[in-house]
Amino acid sequence: MRAQSVACREVWLFYNGRQPLEADVLPRFDRIVVSSSQADYFGRFAVALTARSEFVWVIDDDCLPEPRWVEHCLATERRWGGILAPRGFRVRARDFRDGSYRDVTQVGRNVHAAERARPKEIDVPLHSYFLRRAWLAHLFRHPIAVGLEGTETLPLLGSDDVELACRAWLHAGVRSFVPSCGEPGTLGASEEVDERQHASWLANPDFHRQRLQALRYEASLGWKPIRLRRPWDTPWRRLRAR
DSSP states (O other): OTTOSSOOSOOEEEEOOSSOOOTTTGGGOSEEEEOSOTTOSSHHHHHHTTOSSSEEEEEOTTOOOOTTHHHHHHHHHHHHOSEEOSEEEEEOOTTTTTSOOOSGGGTEEEEEOBOOSSOEEESEEESEEEEEGGGGGGGGGSOSSEEEETTEEEEOSOOHHHHHHHHHHHHHOOOEEEOBOSOOOOGGGSGGGOOGGGOHHHHOTTHHHHHHHHHHHHHHHTOOOGGGOOGGGSHHHHHHHO
């Protein structure tokens, strides 16, 4: 992160691990916030809201991309705006909210970063999130960690990326993209940093079912996936028309 071609001004650590932090790790960070809840997926976004920068880059410890990633994100943001990620999910099923699906993999597919003429728009960013700091506030405008199954609202473990992207679009017309980038990289997926044993999609057997429930809840608030949007659905277009 320090070696990015566009350097990060500060590097913060939000730590909710089970083991105590080792002393030789601490000097590497400009700020450290420790959470006592191992299931806390949302506290890092609240902490990021206190940053002084215009942009923030929220990443997991197993999702460090190649050293030009911030540069790619800034270039994409200047032209397209949006929440940027090296990978994303796009809803394909038009009836995802009311259909008899039990797994999010049945209603869409993943999109990866690659060299292309233009960025690829996605519904949900995955792995890391590069965005304007002010947009994080939209995440907390509705209850967090909740999903919908039928008419019942259920508590969820995670799905913070779903809520972040859906609510930013719902309230501010913020779209999400995978930038054009030949090699975004994911250091944590290599043998060098083998932390995937703690990944949510491995540790939580209901991970994909709960993500579908999260999408259904966001749809109940008024969010629409790309496949169902029309130009007049985008909030900033409605505001401009007034």
